[in-house]
Amino acid sequence: MVSSYTIKEWPEADRPREKLLARGAPALSETELLAIILRTGDAASGQSAVDHARLLLQQFGGLKGIDEAAPSELCAIKGIGPAKAAQVKACLEIGKRIGSEKWETGQPLHSAEDVFHHFRETLGREKRESFLVVLLDNKNRKIREVKISEGSLTASLVHPREVYNPVIRESAAGVIFVHNHPSGDPAPSAEDIDITKRLKEVGEVMGVRVLDHVVIGHDRYFSFNDKGML
Numbered sequence: 001m002v003s004s005y006t007i008k009e010w011p012e013a014d015r016p017r018e019k020l021l022a023r024g025a026p027a028l029s030e031t032e033l034l035a036i037i038l039r040t041g042d043a044a045s046g047q048s049a050v051d052h053a054r055l056l057l058q059q060f061g062g063l064k065g066i067d068e069a070a071p072s073e074l075c076a077i078k079g080i081g082p083a084k085a086a087q088v089k090a091c092l093e094i095g096k097r098i099g100s101e102k103w104e105t106g107q108p109l110h111s112a113e114d115v116f117h118h119f120r121e122t123l124g125r126e127k128r129e130s131f132l133v134v135l136l137d138n139k140n141r142k143i144r145e146v147k148i149s150e151g152s153l154t155a156s157l158v159h160p161r162e163v164y165n166p167v168i169r170e171s172a173a174g175v176i177f178v179h180n181h182p183s184g185d186p187a188p189s190a191e192d193i194d195i196t197k198r199l200k201e202v203g204e205v206m207g208v209r210v211l212d213h214v215v216i217g218h219d220r221y222f223s224f225n226d227k228g229m230l
Contacts, residue, residue, distance in 0.1 A: 005078035016050065019127040030063055037091050041077040052079045056088075063219075067092045107139045110225035115176060115214045123216045131158050131179040135172035140211065143170050145178075158195050167208055174209035178216065186217030188224070196224055 016032040027031065034053035043050035059077060060066045066074070066088060074085040109115070115134070125132060129148045135143040146166045149157040167175055178200065179192075188196075196213045203210040212225040224230050 011061050027102075031057060034063075034088070035088050038080075038084050039087070039186060045079065047079055052077075052084075056080065063092065105169055109136065109142070109176070109211065112212055112214050112221065112226055115178060115212070115223075116216060116221040119178055119180075119214075119216050120219070120221075124177070124218055130179070133163055133166065134176040134178060135167060135170050136174040136176065136211065138173040138207075140174060143172055153216050156198070160199060163199055164202060164206060164208070168205075172208065174211050175203065176211050177213040180216040181215075184218030186215040186220055186222035188215055188222055188229075193229070196229070200230060 016028060016035045019032065020028055020036065030049060031053045034056060035049040038049040038052050039053055056066055056074070058079060071085040071089060074088065075082060128150055129152055131148045132145050133148055134145045137143055148162050151157055154183050167188050177196065192215065201212045210230060212223055212230065215222040
């Protein structure tokens with residue numbers, strides 16, 4: 001689609017950069033985020049940075065495809081020169097490096113996003129479901145993580161006894177449950193919701209704080225705590 005006017009002429013609320021500053025980066029689509037990185041379009045053709053971003057995503061099948069493409073392949077797209085290709089590659093590399101940062105023992109938890117960044121590389125592309133419990137001290141600092149089960153999540157695989165045994169051994173004050181959805185969609189199933197409720201009830205009886213249950217998908221996550229489901 002060719003734009004008949006530049007992004008600067010758009011209503012302020014619709015401009016990607018202004019939208020990010022007003023509402024935060026999560027409010028933007030992949031096209032809008034990529035447009036901010038590209039910064040400018042092509043006045044000669046009447047295409048905006050959003051048009052170029054949309055074209056890149058379509059041509060390479062999404063951000064992953066853009067990441068895997070060589071700079072020369074990006075430059076083959078009309079309107080994408082070496083400078084823009086370098087900007088895109090640099091930003092994607094920064095994202096990968098952030099995603100590979102480890103949640104080390106002794107580091108505090110700040111958000112479900114911290115959990116996601118730690119587990120996205122190991123769990124985000126797994127072909128089988130894995131359920132883990134992260135043990136925390138009374139300051140929400142990580143003690144260690146323990147894999148409880150591997151396979152389709154069921155009540156028989158994720159039994160409170162198996163989940164809370166390491167909690168008792170380590171005298172953990174709090175826990176975070178983590179598991180992945182190989183389908184890539186982190187939306188919780190009825191089984192996920194039931195298991196979370198049951199484990200939360202056991203934690204309350206034992207005096208152990210259940211801070212969250214984070215479901216890892218492909219490049220996104222679901223937090224029971226953030227959604228008010230704990």
